[in-house]
Amino acid sequence: MTTTTAVLEQQLAALPAHGYRIVPVADLLAVLRQKVPPPASLVALTVDDGHVSVFTELAPLLRRMPVPVTLFIYPSAIGNASYAMTWDQLRVVAAQPAVEVGAHTYWHPDFRRERNRLGADAFAAFAAAQLTRPRALLHDKLGIEARYLAWPYGIQDEALQRQAQASGYTAAFALGERHASTADNVFALPRFLITDAVGVRGLLARLAGGPACVP
Structure with a gap:
């Protein structure tokens, strides 16, 4: 989130240099579902929202430094x-071999606020x-079957989790500032949630604290 291209490039170079393996979300999920302690070296990268900087900044960086990334789009x-990609731009990004596109709901609502505003059925x-x-x-638009x-x-609860599963998703991601287990x-x-101020040292410090991570 609000990470500059230069810092992200340094982070992507630092991860393998410090023994981490950047893997697709699907690979990390497969390990977590085995119900055995996952290797500490696995890292999966996600990028939310679909801002135009994904097309202008992230996509060229991934061509230079090809690592798997999951984009969550609303x-x-x-x-x-004006801040978001066009469908044509998203189509170009999604065509890159290591990019997967998932959903970030339709218009990024605050489910807590909407639950308070609406009746249960509504x-x-x-x-x-x-x-x-x-x-x-x-x-x-893209011929994509969004799995994630x-x-x-990061707002969710058990009822929303059940609805996500019923809607065809196989996994869903929140926040929490901790390692997945x-x-x-x-x-x-x-x-x-990684901001520009986290930098390389901050990212490595977060990764050092647990069994698996989805920054």
Whole structure:
């Protein structure tokens, strides 16, 4: 989040230099599902929202330093918001071999606020639309079957987790500032939020603290 290209490039170079393996989210999930302590060296990278900088900055960097990355997109912004990619730009990025595209709901709502605003039935319908529409749009626009979801602001609960599973996702990611482990619910996996100030030293310090990490 708000990480400059120069810092990200330094981080991507530092990870293998310090013994870490950057793997696709699918590989990390496969290890976590084995219910045995995962290797401490595994790191999976995710990028949320679909800002145009993914096309102008991240995509060229990944061509120079090809590592797997999962993008979580909220489609209401794609092609509509000035800060977001167009569908053509997202199509180009998604075509890069190591890039996978997942969903970040339809328009990045605050589920806690919406639950307080709506009645139970209305909220369930609202959440269902937020979860199903991005999968449908990504399939229609890009031919992508979005397997993974990132919860906006990391907000989720057991009911939302069940809805995500019913909507066709196989895993979902929150926040939490801690390492993912075999004890975590696969629909509420924690991630570290990495800002520019974290830098290389801060990233390595976070990774040193546990069995697996999704920064």
